[in-house]
Amino acid sequence: MAVALLLLLLQLLMLVTAVAGGEDAKVLCADTACYTLHRAELGWSAAQERCQNDGGNLAPAGSRAEAERLEQLLADSMATSAWIGLRLERGHCVQSQEPLRGFSWAASGEPSNYSAWLAEPHVTCLSTRCVALRPAGPHGPLGWVDRPCRATLPAFLCKFSFRGMCGPLRLGGPGQVSYETPFRVSSPTLGAAPFGTLAEVVCEGSVSSTFSVCKGQQEGDDFTWHPPGPICPNTCTHNNGGCQQLCLEEQPGKPSLCACQPNYVLGPDMASCLPEDPCHSNPCQGTCRPQPGGFECICEAGYIVAPDGYRCVDVDECLEGPCKHECHNTAGSFFCSCQPGYQPAGPDGHDCRDEDECAQPNACPQLCLNIAGSFRCLCKAGYQQQPGSDACLDIDECLRNPCPGPCRNLPGSFECICLPGFLPQDDGHGCLTAPTTGEQLAGTMGTTAILQTASTAWTVGTPSPAAIPGGLAPPAPTVVVSEHSPEHGADGPRLLLYYILGSLVAILLLLAFALALLACRKRASRQEKTKAKSAADNYCWVPEQPESRSRAGSERR
Template sequence: MAAALLLLLLLLATAVARGEDAEVLCADTACYTLHRAELGWSAAQERCQHDGGNLAPASSRAEAERLERLLAASTATSAWIGLRLERGHCVQTQEPLRGFAWAASGEPGNYSAWLAEPHVTCLSTRCVALRPAGPHGSPGWVDRPCRAMLPAFLCKFSFRGMCGPLRLGGPGRVSYETPFRVSSPALAAAPFGTLAEVVCEGAASQAFSVCKGQLEGDSFAWHPPGPFCPNTCAYNNGGCQQNCVETPGQPSYCTCHRGYVLGPDMASCLPEDACHPNPCQGTCQPRPGGFECICEAGYVLAPDGLHCVDVDECLEGPCRHECHNTAGSFYCSCRPGYQTAGPDGHDCRDEDECAQPNACPQLCLNIPGSFRCTCNTGYQQQPGSDACLDVDECLQDPCSGSCHNFPGSFKCTCPPGFLLQDDGHGCLAAPTTGEQLAGTIGTTAILRTTSTAWTLGTPSPAAVPGGLTPPAPTVVGSEHSPEHGADGPRLLLYYILGSLVAILLLLAFALALVACRKRAARQEKPKAKSAADNYCWVPEQPESRSRDPIPTPRQVQVLGVWI
């Protein structure tokens, strides 16, 4: 009793310093306030924290509607809410909150109401303001520099429970002083710790009551309970919910119908067991003056206060690609070519189809959401399929000599006496000495010189008259021989024809020689051999003409005849 009196005295002392006038709305276990003051985001957050709260979040559609209702009742063009992007954090366009976080909890949520995409940055802080409905459309969020000055801000204060409105039994008025220093002449629900000041009509003093918890259970009620300003049951039914009883010489009091009991406020009536049978589709929770229906996660209470309606979570855009609403929940799916990712399965990442075996016959190129097959160099893709066909490069005549096609490539070759150039396509005449050329064609090389180089057909230094050393031979068709560089194919033809002619001449000469010898052998007849067959007689010479001794027979073989 002493503690209760001490608490009452403290609240009475606090009531001397009136709180500021602000728009206030209390529901469930929280109160939301709209303050008119031109402040930056940080200063507004400090004001809310000083009174025990934070800048208001809008983590659900129901909470967002409460903030929009407060802002619509004022003339403010915008108000700060508790959404902020810290310096060093980047805007994430794929997330519902875009990388921002609520000041109250710091945890991201799925609900968002952006009127425009926030400014993309990683280097500056950005804060969010709520704009009311207007020419731009429905109410929603816009991001601003946190130092910008806005005309209002919204706060949220959480409590363990609430008391209903204080009942009056006669003419009078009630003023509520909340724990967060906001005064209001009317509250649909008053948070725990609220002080109610009652001024009865014609009374010389005020009466006070405090919202406090009951000794049993988790309910809250006014102490003292009321009703205040008792007069007669003719005024407002004496403040009673059901029955008002008047006794001569005694103040009026309240009673309830059969099956109901008087509530802690001594004015409302509660069913003896308000939740039996359960009138709710969800869970029934007894409350002062009746009961409250509570729905499971994924459902919201219907307007009748009894039934539960499924929440379409997909309206809040929780999924990156596709969202599918279900009874009481939802699930996300990804477009073809993507796989679900993230701890909650709301994100999607590209699937690498090229990692699968035999995705393509040759080369596989992964692209976002799909893939494409390509071919190696030297192959071309067959129209209408992924098969790769070999390209016959020889059809494009890439070689000076012969071209040989291979799977995926080709090879150039040159005729005898020519070498393949470094580019693998052209042919250059191989350097050949005069002696080698003479041995090939069976003729003597002819020395042909120019003012700058020795060309094809140059003999060796030993064959040059006078023993002069000729200059180094120049390869026919090289870049230093403009006479032959442009006539490579013609010179090649001349070389081949000359070689054939020389070979044919040699063959003809050899055949003629063989034929002559056979003919001479047939004409000779075999003779009897004698000792004189190998000698020839020399006629006598006159002595006067020669005094030399008579020559002796010598065996001299000339063309097979001994003389």
């Protein structure tokens, strides 16, 4: 407590020291800012430096209300013009299409669309230009004019911003008040004193001064004087005891007290009266807002005021259908969810989009097909899906006898093994006859091939080989197996045609051979008969069995 009191005394001492050097200037405070007008012949940069030294900047005029406050200060001081915080830096060009024409405020605030040019500024990109405020008069209305920044003007306007303001310090008895602001400007009267202002009070008949500081409340955003008023011995006979409404003298000789009328409460300065807050005890479940003659209850988002006007009940937002799939109401809010196979989408998560399960690794053993809200596993060619599972099993194609000869099953396929004299097809699923050259074809047209073909023809249904003259028995037939049956390929009919044509040729050759042999036998018989008739012994040749003829012939030789 002692340390706090010491700090307060030190602060008061510093402020008292500042009073001695306080500058006499015009001051106007409103809202959370104070504006000052200073009489001094300075250029723009020097004026800006003076404002910055006191914690402010050359005043802007970003709105009509702010311009009117500056105009009031100019009118009270009778100044012809004053610098304000509008400047065009060198290297920046004048922009005729913009409200500020390319100029910017020294306070670096957000630029506004308000402008009050009395004449278009000098068009330049190479020189620095600054703006002065000229009050309304015979020459025209209030407005801006640009000038070289090195030029001097008789006044400049500053702006100082604060967290809050205190009202005028109330006096209970006769006395004088002097205010010293934090920006080193002294004034005997202030409609509002900024935070940190020191008020010095000299009561009538007193040789000492009383000091009070504008400070903030420990709770809330209000600012009030410490110590609070009324200051000076107060009696209700002088200035109503400094009270705004009611002044009460409880006992003669003792200071009077201030009071307020019904529906009002005494302010923090113990002199002013504020409208009674009907929401002081907060009768609402939500937020209470004062209204003329009463109050109003306000509920948070997601709730509405109940019919009794005090409670808050939850709003079921799902009744409006804000979600694409499913909506779940919660206390004061709601959330959306998506059906299986979908993901939330959209900036607020109220929409749903299909999830591509196939993009996940190892979703299926082989092939994956994404469908709306789900997916399906498929198998490659040569495989079949195992019942009740996504696994793929190899199909044994050899069980269907796809080959003319041996078949070998492979994973997802099969391979035909071809017999000698045949070549596998490109896909390995069949056999083709091996091609032959012309010499090989000529060699196969010899007697052996003819006899083999004839033997094959006899086995098909021709007369027995014993009936052929000379008793030549053909060798065993050579059976050629087709690489494809008609049901296994398109070469079956063609090969069958080759076999039929080959058989016909073989039969014709056999017939020609038999006829030639028979003609030779008849010719030999006639020659033998002719020789027998001219012989000296008149022998007659008698036909014998083939074996006897052979023996007789050997004897004759």
